[in-house]
Amino acid sequence: MEYLNIALPKGRLGEKVYRLFEDAGFGCPSLLQPGRKLIFENNQNYVRYFWVKPSDVAVYVEHGAADIGVAGKDIIAEYAPDVYELLDLGLGKCRVCVAAPKDFNDDTRKTLRVATKFCRIARNYYANTGRDIDIIPLNGSIEIAPILGLSDVIVDIVETGTTLKENDLSIVAEIMPVSARLISNKASFRFKNDQIENLTAKLSAQIGDIQ
Amino acid sequence: MRYTENSRPEPTERLVFSLRELYSSFGYKRYRMSKFEEYDFYSRNKEFLVSDQIITFTDTNGRLMALKPDVTLSIIKNSPENSGISKLFYDENVYRVTRSSGTFREIKQVGLECIGNTDPYCLSEVMYLASQTLERVSSKNALTLSHLGILGKFAASVGGDEYTTARLLECASSKNTHDIDSICVSAGIPVCNASAFKQLISLCGAPEQVVDQIANIEGAPDVNKEVGELISSMGIFKDSPVRSKIVIDFSVTGDMNYYNGIVFKGYVDGVPDSVLSGGCYDTLMRKLGKRSGAVGFAIYLDKLERLFGEDSEYDSDVMLVYEKGSDPALIRKAAEELNSKGLTVFCTPDAVKDRKCRYVCEFKDGKVKGTDGIS
Numbered sequence: 001m002e003y004l005n006i007a008l009p010k011g012r013l014g015e016k017v018y019r020l021f022e023d024a025g026f027g028c029p030s031l032l033q034p035g036r037k038l039i040f041e042n043n044q045n046y047v048r049y050f051w052v053k054p055s056d057v058a059v060y061v062e063h064g065a066a067d068i069g070v071a072g073k074d075i076i077a078e079y080a081p082d083v084y085e086l087l088d089l090g091l092g093k094c095r096v097c098v099a100a101p102k103d104f105n106d107d108t109r110k111t112l113r114v115a116t117k118f119c120r121i122a123r124n125y126y127a128n129t130g131r132d133i134d135i136i137p138l139n140g141s142i143e144i145a146p147i148l149g150l151s152d153v154i155v156d157i158v159e160t161g162t163t164l165k166e167n168d169l170s171i172v173a174e175i176m177p178v179s180a181r182l183i184s185n186k187a188s189f190r191f192k193n194d195q196i197e198n199l200t201a202k203l204s205a206q207i208g209d210i211q
Numbered sequence: 212m213r214y215t216e217n218s219r220p221e222p223t224e225r226l227v228f229s230l231r232e233l234y235s236s237f238g239y240k241r242y243r244m245s246k247f248e249e250y251d252f253y254s255r256n257k258e259f260l261v262s263d264q265i266i267t268f269t270d271t272n273g274r275l276m277a278l279k280p281d282v283t284l285s286i287i288k289n290s291p292e293n294s295g296i297s298k299l300f301y302d303e304n305v306y307r308v309t310r311s312s313g314t315f316r317e318i319k320q321v322g323l324e325c326i327g328n329t330d331p332y333c334l335s336e337v338m339y340l341a342s343q344t345l346e347r348v349s350s351k352n353a354l355t356l357s358h359l360g361i362l363g364k365f366a367a368s369v370g371g372d373e374y375t376t377a378r379l380l381e382c383a384s385s386k387n388t389h390d391i392d393s394i395c396v397s398a399g400i401p402v403c404n405a406s407a408f409k410q411l412i413s414l415c416g417a418p419e420q421v422v423d424q425i426a427n428i429e430g431a432p433d434v435n436k437e438v439g440e441l442i443s444s445m446g447i448f449k450d451s452p453v454r455s456k457i458v459i460d461f462s463v464t465g466d467m468n469y470y471n472g473i474v475f476k477g478y479v480d481g482v483p484d485s486v487l488s489g490g491c492y493d494t495l496m497r498k499l500g501k502r503s504g505a506v507g508f509a510i511y512l513d514k515l516e517r518l519f520g521e522d523s524e525y526d527s528d529v530m531l532v533y534e535k536g537s538d539p540a541l542i543r544k545a546a547e548e549l550n551s552k553g554l555t556v557f558c559t560p561d562a563v564k565d566r567k568c569r570y571v572c573e574f575k576d577g578k579v580k581g582t583d584g585i586s
Contacts, residue, residue, distance in 0.1 A: 064483025082484065084462065088389040190353040191480045
């Protein structure tokens with residue numbers, strides 16, 4: 001039997017996701033031990049886990065370095081990787097939203113300046129509304145862009161809304177809901193089909209039990 | 212002979228020879244084409260190209276020309292009408308912007324086209340050749356097929372406008388059944404309308420098994436004709452050992468501006484993406500003003516580079532460092548002696564550090580020294 005290579009997102013979401021895999025029978029006890037190791041194997045159930053940056057999970061899976069992985073719907077929508085999206089795990093729920101300073105008034109005579117790390121999502125959203133925009137790509141601290149006059153609005157992930165509130169921003173529109181998705185490499189799905197289908201079915205049952 | 216990597220045909224070159232032989236044995240004729248085509252032809256048909264970016268140049272007569280980004284369009288353009296069946300194969304370079312590099316690359320593409328009064332035999336022969344092509348790449352392969360007519364009818368049965376149908380087909384291509392409810396809700400369609408579609412796109416397996424499952428989907432539209440086409444296309448694989456490698460999978464979608472009917476993709480173990488893609492493209496023929504039918508496929512050799520990639524460990528077997536001023540005839544004789552043992556020899560007056568060689572020998576006083584490890 002071949003190993004099933006699984007890319008998990010580093011951080012709190014990744015640990016929650018791992019617990020779900022563990023409960024479904026795909027545990028790898030060494031994974032949660034403290035240390036800086038990034039690859040873990042369990043030769044009992046033939047799983048090999050990698051911790052990778054959340055935004056890189058889809059890259060690992062699309063290029064076949066990982067057979068399956070867990071990525072947020074925001075990442076999938078942004079990078080549009082050529083992968084299968086097998087399951088909504090219902091974890092890490094949040095939303096991609098347009099936010100702006102509380103006194104924001106969209107002056108439609110001007111091009112709207114949008115600061116975001118989700119350039120494709122923002123572009124598609126405004127293309128559908130017909131609004132002319134300039135994208136200002138940023139990688140972090142997006143919330144300060146409108147405060148400093150860098151942009152009119154931002155497009156970003158909103159979980160509880162606390163960060164927005166603390167920076168005097170409010171939600172103008174919700175673009176899409178986000179949650180963690182189980183993704184699979186297309187070729188791996190062919191050649192490790194039994195392993196992937198089995199894991200998907202067990203995870204699906206786990207999610208059903210939780211929900 | 213131990214003559215190494217440099218002197219042997221590359222695995223992809225051997226594959227191309229083998230595919231030429233295969234296609235010729237089925238009566239396909241090699242189609243050689245110019246590397247250039249008038250740009251105007253592609254600008255009128257950009258929607259059918261993988262990327263709308265094309266390398267252009269002005270020819271000596273002032274015409275704007277393009278380096279071919281696609282082969283099929285040119286073959287269709289030059290195919291005569293009412294001439295029965297035309298069976299052609301090609302191995303050509305195309306020039307496209309690739310997603311991974313974002314820049315233009317020269318891509319070696321091998322493929323075949325069957326154009327004219329195509330019938331079920333033509334289709335199944337092309338599918339058979341697609342499966343044989345994959346076999347020549349690797350015995351661990353899979354040919355996945357789908358029928359756009361079936362997918363289209365199930366998607367239409369959900370209701371909704373063109374945009375909704377396009378989103379449903381996107382879900383099909385990523386095996387995403389969990390976002391379909393929200394698509395229905397946002398389109399104002401009852402979620403229950405999508406039940407049959409969800410079941411269809413979840414199907415994946417051996418053709419006979421999937422065909423039975425389609426028949427059992429409750430609320431399915433009438434797809435008897437399309438299912439009949441799927442079954443008949445499989446006839447050629449009866450008793451064939453490759454039959455077990457054929458899978459029906461409705462995640463194989465294809466551009467409906469181009470393809471119609473049966474579409475397929477081929478995978479080989481070790482390559483993360485599909486390496487072969489094809490199907491019936493009567494729709495494209497109509498859009499280019501042709502009345503006849505067409506079916507074909509292409510295999511993308513650039514994707515196989517890593518599969519065959521036993522990385523070459525050495526640049527040459529032997530680095531023969533000769534003493535300056537040595538008689539050229541004696542150096543050549545020494546090198547030929549090593550050649551006769553099947554070794555490649557790099558002669559140099561000084562050792563070259565970045566040249567990786569299995570053995571480093573010295574040629575001094577008319578003799579080769581340091582050949583102890585060479586058998």
